[in-house]
Each structure stands twice: as C-alpha cells, then as structure tokens.
Amino acid sequence: MxxxxxxxxxxxxxxxxxxxxxxxxxxxxxxxxxxxxxxxxxxxxxxxxxxxxxxxxxxxxxxxxxxxxxxxxxxxxxxxxxxxxxxxxxxxxxxxxxxxxxxxxxxxxxxxxxxxxxxxxxxxxxxxxxxxxxxxxxxxxxxxxxSNFSLPLALPLAKDKRLKHLITYLEHNLSKDFLFNDLAINFGFSPRSLSRLFQKDLGMSFIQYLTALRMLKALQLLLEKSLTINEVAMQVGYNSLPTFSNTFQKMIGVRPSEYIKMKAVL
Structure with a gap:
C-alpha cells in the first residue's frame, strides 16, 4: 500500500x-x-x-x-x-x-x-x-x-447487462428527449419488459431513474462548469427553465440559483 x-x-x-x-x-x-x-x-x-x-x-x-x-x-x-x-x-x-x-x-x-x-x-x-x-x-x-433529512443523491447500480448498456447511453445523451417505447425497442426490449426490469433491477421507474440522473448531472455542472442555469437545464434535457428549477428544488431541496449561492460560500 x-x-x-x-x-x-x-x-x-x-x-x-x-x-x-x-x-x-x-x-x-x-x-x-x-x-x-x-x-x-x-x-x-x-x-x-x-x-x-x-x-x-x-x-x-x-x-x-x-x-x-x-x-x-x-x-x-x-x-x-x-x-x-x-x-x-x-x-x-x-x-x-x-x-x-x-x-x-x-x-x-x-x-x-x-x-x-x-x-x-x-x-x-x-x-x-x-x-x-x-x-x-x-x-x-x-x-x-x-441532520434532519437525507438527500437522494444516489443511484442504484444496474445488474442486468443490457440495462447497464442502456443506462450508459442515457448518461452520455442527457440533453436528448427520450421516447421510452423507441428506447426499449432500440435496446432489444418490449416497452413492458423494460418497464418491469427497471422496477425489478433498480427499484424505481424509468422516469424516476432518468429524473434523478438528470438532477445529479445538473448538480455536477453547476459545481464544475461556468454555465448559466439555463445552459445547465438544456444540457440535462430540459427546455423549460421553470420545470427544471421546480424539479431541482423537489429533489435537492433548494432552487438552482440558491444552490449556486451556497456553493459560493466555499
């Protein structure tokens, strides 16, 4: 060592x-x-x-x-x-x-x-x-x-190999607007079987997982990049700034603008 x-x-x-x-x-x-x-x-x-x-x-x-x-x-x-x-x-x-x-x-x-x-x-x-x-x-x-409340700043790790490939694709294409049915077919699933696999393997729905993935990426961009909040929203797949801000607040506990101020303290 x-x-x-x-x-x-x-x-x-x-x-x-x-x-x-x-x-x-x-x-x-x-x-x-x-x-x-x-x-x-x-x-x-x-x-x-x-x-x-x-x-x-x-x-x-x-x-x-x-x-x-x-x-x-x-x-x-x-x-x-x-x-x-x-x-x-x-x-x-x-x-x-x-x-x-x-x-x-x-x-x-x-x-x-x-x-x-x-x-x-x-x-x-x-x-x-x-x-x-x-x-x-x-x-x-x-x-x-x-420590009155914990934050869901974690994602479960996929075990299924095909699901791992799909998640890697999501991670590298977060700015896109995904159509679930098309995504399922492109990765060799029926929409119903992919929906079941997300629940069985990850314990959450596709939408829940994708939203969490987007919010965690948004946090990283806000911390590490000199981007505006609107630019961050676009990079993680949100065309509407209010929708992005509301989703961010629901998951993280503060709005993106407030989080940037918290970051500046350090």
Missing part, C-alpha cells in the same frame, strides 16, 4: 480512538475498502463519487456523507484538486440508529465550523486526551440532531 493510502489501514488500528484525516494530496482514486468505524466525509473544491456494492453516491459541496461501519466503498474525486475531510468514529450498539445508515445530508453553518475546527488534528485522538476527544465526540453526537 502506498504512503498516501496508509491511513486506510491505520483508521482501525486502535478501536476506541476517533481518527482525523484531512486529505490535500491530490488523490484520484481511493480503492474499495471498509472500516469498523463510521466515516464522516466532507469535500471541498469539486465533486466526489462514492461507490458501494449497491449504489453510486454523488457528494457535492455543502453536503456530507455518513458511511456506516463495515460498508465496503471506493471514493472517486472528480479532480486531484478536491480536498476530502474525514472523521472516523467508533460506533457501539448503544449509539443512535442514525449511524447505521449510509446517506448524504446538507451541512449547516454550525457543523461546518466544528468540522473546520478539527483540521488542526491528524491521526488518532485518544479518549485519554479529554480536551480534544470531548470536542470531536460532541461533533459525532450532533450529527443525528442536525
């Missing part, structure tokens, strides 16, 4: 410590691994994709991801400039059930300030170091209190 990946194995070396790791080393990939500890992951400077065996998560600015203990995952920063801030916490059976579920949540100002306060520490924080440990433990205890 290379030096920059050393922390992956170091996290669980001591069971009762909280582990801090603020990564500014320009990593392009953190390979699939798991921890006995729960992981708080926050990013700056770009988008991070986190892949588990079941889902592909999209972690944008001003959000954090909680990765439950034992969940195998790989981390894919969108660029080497991305800074990842990690806190790893031991979780016991007496802890809030919140810590057993992997999801993405918005970050409020209180959480952001406390998280940035931890950048002065690296590595294991021992329980015996009460002045520091108490602060970081309080951060952990705050998470269920301030």
């Amino acid at each position: 290379t030096d920059e990946k050393y922390y992956i194995s170091d996290v669980d070396r001591k069971e009762d410590t909280i582990y801090c790791y603020h990564n500014q080393m320009g990593e392009k990939l953190i390979p699939s691994h798991s921890h006995k500890k729960g992981q708080f992951l926050y990013t700056e400077g770009g988008v991070v994709f986190v892949k588990t065996k079941e889902k592909s998560y999209f972690l944008p600015a001003r959000h954090y991801m909680w990765i439950a203990p034992g969940i195998e995952h790989s981390i894919h920063p969108s660029s080497p400039e991305v800074i990842m801030r990690n806190l790893y916490f031991p979780i016991s059976s007496l802890d809030d059930p919140f810590y057993l579920h992997t999801s993405i949540y918005p970050v409020n100002d209180l959480l952001l300030e406390l998280m940035l306060f931890t950048t002065r520490w690296t590595g294991h924080i021992e329980p015996s170091n009460k002045s520091i440990y108490t602060i970081v433990e309080a951060f952990k205890m705050l998470l269920p209190q301030v």
